[in-house]
Amino acid sequence: xxxxxxxxxxxxxxxxxxxxxxxxxxxxxxxxxxxxxxxxxxxxxxxxxxxxxxxxxxxxxxxxxxxxxxxxxxxxxxxxxxxxxxxxxxxxxxxxxxxxxxxxxxxxxxxxxxxxxxxxxxxxxxxxxxxxxxxxxxxxxxxxxxxxxxxxxxxxxxxxxxxxxxxxxxxxxxxxxxxxxxxxxxxxxxxxxxxxxxxxxxxxxxxxxxxxxxxxxxxxxxxxxxxxxxxxx
Numbered sequence: 555x556x557x558x559x560x561x562x563x564x565x566x567x568x569x570x571x572x573x574x575x576x577x578x579x580x581x582x583x584x585x586x587x588x589x590x591x592x593x594x595x596x597x598x599x600x601x602x603x604x605x606x607x608x609x610x611x612x613x614x615x616x617x618x619x620x621x622x623x624x625x626x627x628x629x630x631x632x633x634x635x636x637x638x639x640x641x642x643x644x645x646x647x648x649x650x651x652x653x654x655x656x657x658x659x660x661x662x663x664x665x666x667x668x669x670x671x672x673x674x675x676x677x678x679x680x681x682x683x684x685x686x687x688x689x690x691x692x693x694x695x696x697x698x699x700x701x702x703x704x705x706x707x708x709x710x711x712x713x714x715x716x717x718x719x720x721x722x723x724x725x726x727x728x729x730x731x732x733x734x735x736x737x738x739x740x741x742x743x744x745x746x747x748x749x750x751x752x753x754x755x756x757x758x759x760x761x762x763x764x765x766x767x768x769x770x771x772x773x774x775x776x777x778x779x780x781x782x783x784x785x786x787x
Contacts, residue, residue: 647669
């Protein structure tokens with residue numbers, strides 16, 4: 555960003571009562587008024603939408619939230635950093651977790667599902683409990699009727715990041731209504747019997763790759779197949 559040099563004037567008083575003028579050179583960044591030694595923070599621009607348009611749903615959502623490199627929790631519980639007032643949400647429904655990629659300088663982020671009773675839809679993938687997926691620059695997320703779009707603006711600071719929240723009055727994601735419910739938990743899905751020589755899918759109806767340690771702790775399971783319309787979430 556463009557920088558300018560500023561010279562604030564300080565008046566000091568001597569023993570004889572004479573005022574002297576001193577100049578001190580201080581460089582300030584025009585866009586953020588931050589000292590030039592501080593690194594710019596990564597910014598997550600988060601847009602939120604819920605079809606009921608109930609103001610109580612997002613009553614506790616701040617316009618801006620600065621957070622350290624610990625996971626940012628989303629849910630209805632008092633410990634959630636982003637608290638949403640929906641009875642169908644878990645106390646800790648999901649988390650946004652920053653981490654450093656191997657050989658990478660800026661912070662990267664992944665989204666982890668933390669709810670045992672619901673699932674999270676992220677960029678065409680359905681996440682169950684403790685499954686997680688890396689986030690790209692623009693991400694579409696849906697859970698319990700809430701639609702969320704996360705756009706990542708990279709910074710160079712590795713100590714913290716900022717979330718800027720925006721409440722949308724119109725839908726952010728256009729998906730079939732059946733995919734935006736949690737009915738898959740209450741209604742078992744009937745699977746057709748596998749043909750000879752064909753491997754039967756697991757109870758989740760997804761194909762999973764090998765698990766490996768996640769950057770934020772726990773185990774990461776990468777989902778390799780996009781959920782079909784019959785997968786209700």
